[in-house]
Amino acid sequence: MTTFGYARVSTPDQNLDAQERDLKAAGCQLVFKEVGSGAKRSRPQLETMLSLAQTDDTIIVTSLDRLGRTLSDLIHLVTDFEKRGINFKSLREQLDTHTPTGRLIFHVFGAIAEFERHMIRERTQRGLAAARANGRTGGRPLLLSPDKLAKAVDLIDNQKLTLSGVARLMDVSEATLRRALKKGRG
Structure with a gap:
């Protein structure tokens, strides 16, 4: 069982030292460090860590926003951890998916994210219907009238x-x- 740490800062002028220190104090044997926006799809250090993590391993971050920028991104990652039998901890939020309380909190987050997706879809459908009622069809303009x-x-x-x-x-x-x-x- 390996304990991995993941530290990330958004810009090169920010420092990873405090995150690395906190992760090592939490028992991380390997700390993967990344510089780049959490919104980026390509995060090589995160991908490397995820490829190494196995059942019963633990991934620790200092804060949820270090792992992902959106709730849906976090839910996707932690759901993947759960499917693979990987434990997840966030130090600042005191979230530990190895405990029943931690799993419950993350399931509540997941339900909120799903509710948000449904609300966005509903608002989008209402907006499209209103646009159609006003004669706008959307889509790419015709090249040939x-x-x-x-x-x-x-x-x-x-x-x-x-x-x-x-x-x-x-x-x-x-x-x-x-x-x-x-x-x-x-």
Whole structure:
């Protein structure tokens, strides 16, 4: 059973010494140190530590915000720890998933994060419905308006121009013209 520590600061001018000292005092045998925003997806030291951690190992951080910047990110990581049988501790918040109380607190955090995701989804759906009611459909603007598409059809059918020739005239790719013709004539 190994006890890993993870220390992170956001910028190079910040110092990792206090975190490293606290992690070693908490019994960490290996401390992985990272400089970079917690919002970054690529955190090589965290990834290395996670690849080494095994069942019954413990990962300790000085504070939850050192491990992840968002609640959903933290929940994802700690859920992964739980599935892999890895214990997790945060010193500042006195959170220890090895204890029943620590697991309960993290499950409450998880429920709050799920509730937040549902609320965001609901607000997004209401916003999209309101936009549609006001005539806005969203998405990428059409490269060929209905008028331009009608002109393209005329050029192909009546003027006998090639698809590539019409695409050049309309200043679109041949693939875009082909898709528009397929939808417009469908």
